[in-house]
Amino acid sequence: MITGNIKASGKLDVTAPYDGQLIATVDKVDKNAIDHALNIASDLYNDRSKWLSADKRIEILTRLSALMEDNAERLILISAQEGGKPLNDTKVEMARAIDGINNCIECIRNNHGEEIPMGLNAASMNRLAFTSHEPIGVVVAVSAFNHPINLIVHQVGPAVASGCPVIIKPADDTPLSCYELVKLFHQAGLPEEWAQVVSPESHDVAEALVTDSRVGFFSFIGSARVGWMLRSKLAPGARCALEHGGVAPVIVAADADLQSALPMLAKGGFYHAGQVCVSVQRVFVEKAIARQVAEKIAELGNKMTVGDPTSADTDIGPIIRHSETNRINEWVEEAINAGAERISGSGKISDSCYSPTVLFNPPENTSVTCKEIFGPVICVYEYEDIDEAIKRANSLDVSFQAAVYTSNLDTAMHAYKQLNASAVMVNDFTAFRVDWMPFAGLRQSGMGVGGIPHTFKDMQIEKMIVIKSGKL
Structure with missing residues (x-):
């Protein structure tokens, strides 16, 4: 789902893990397509006249929440088929995902900087300083198979909310939920180039996407072996968040x-x-x-x-x-x-x-x-x-x-x-989670803090302005 006339380099068969039934096929793409997607995303980020205003992002996410409600039954069935999570549990995941989009809206509404104290000594006299937030850059999100609806919301939702163009690589086992969700983002009013989905034809092509110098933030959910390897190859200046497993x-x-x-x-x-x-x-x-x-x-x-x-x-x-x-x-x-x-x-x-x-x-x-x-x-x-x-x-x-x-x-x-x-x-189990709380793997279990508000913050930079005036 890359904008422009991109030819597929192959096909990925998506089968049901339960009985092996073919559900659908999606296009695989090569390095040229990846480069095209990165060009689109980086051009968006570098042209500030194209940035989406806060009110526009709220409008898109509000419509998306309603569309997800309308399409819930269809998405639940797709997710259960391709991922194997039982229907009743997938219904819970869907409800969480919708709530997660509403959480993204709250993040935008509550986003603000802070005043930095000035006038405290001779060096800081006649000055006013405060911060605001800007998107960090192009986000590349690599996702896992086990929560194919909610994990995409946790990665794409905060990227859109923070104002970052995002390229998503869903798990090869469960790409359909991601493709369908991103279609709903577009239907809700998000321009197509702001959220692109790719299924690379090989690990080398996926690595080329992640490690490109145009990437500002890398979000990874998956195995520790792959996550730490990719982190070691990130371009200088790229930030990342890794979420791996534990042995609870x-x-x-x-x-x-x-x-x-x-x-x-x-x-x-x-x-x-x-x-x-x-x-x-x-x-x-x-x-x-x-x-x-x-x-x-x-x-x-x-x-x-x-x-x-x-x-x-x-x-x-x-x-x-x-x-x-x-x-x-x-x-x-x-x-x-x-x-x-x-x-x-x-x-x-x-x-x-x-x-x-x-x-x-x-x-x-x-x-x-x-x-x-x-x-x-x-x-x-x-x-x-x-x-x-x-x-x-x-x-x-x-x-x-x-x-x-x-x-x-x-x-x-x-x-x-x-x-x-x-x-x-x-007196609760290790798998308890609500999506606004911090969710962090330590040591080899991960890096950075998940949870929608925390990811939203990670995908922004804090920018300070200092004003000097004799009238202050």
Whole structure:
């Protein structure tokens, strides 16, 4: 979706992960097309007469919100088909995405600079200084497959709100939601050249897009391996935000309200087949109740329906690729062979679906303990001393959201202070998020702060004016 007469260099087949059915095809583009898209975007940014005023951006986003409401049912079905997230969960994602656009409008309305104190000494006398904000430049957004509606809103919405031209590369597995959403941006009044979607024909072409000197801001949601590699190749001066995964830890004390906690833990680990960067994965439970917790989570998982994501009865959909289903199975079998106890889970249900699985006390050096599994697998570990559990929770080189379940305020505060995390949920699961809160991976889990207002701020520069006058 590049403006101008651009020829496709190939076709990308988009198939349903559940049954492999061909849904649609989209055009692939080469380096010449990428260069054309960057020229369009950089020319827009460099010609300030073409910048979109704040009132125009509000008008566009307001219309977009209404269009998303009108097209919600269609977008939900497309997203569930191509991404595999069950229909009911995709409905929630759609509602969040619409709310996210309204949040972008609020960001524009509340955007302002500040006065810088002057007249405080001889050097600053007779001066007035204040700041305002301007767009940072061309935004290139590379997105992930697992929330194909909401992630695009989180990247494109703030870019449009901040006044930046944006080029989006959606995940090859789930590009349709992005193409449809950007069409709605255009239908809402955003000139086509302000938001362009590209599906590069190769990794080299995608890298050429990201690392070009015309890029002002790079937004990446995806694997740590790819994100950190691309960051190392950015042009001088380009800023970036990286959002990768974690291996989310949970501490469950013996005094926790299990009636409340257990459904949340099961949902947090099995939601979207565990394909969420802050899914519940490692649950450290006080020994007196550890087996009970593992068995109850397993029981809840066993009641969940695994299957067609477009069915309203489905709780857990497919894994995005067959190779990933095989990898998950290999990691689980590795853990069991190393001594983990399988509390529940029958392994692969099909090439695309994996049964919700609970493992008890996997060894510390197994993949399910050390790496992000990105599958419907919850590991329960027993502990006797909470500080030892926190030490184990903190032992990895990733750090994102964590959680603690307890009825004791001191226990909660101790865990909050000691856990390596950007956010600690008390009596809530690690996957909790609202879209205006800061959302940040630390260490190898990411760089910068997500959340719509924070991304909006990142995509702007603060510009100061200093006025000197003898009348001041």
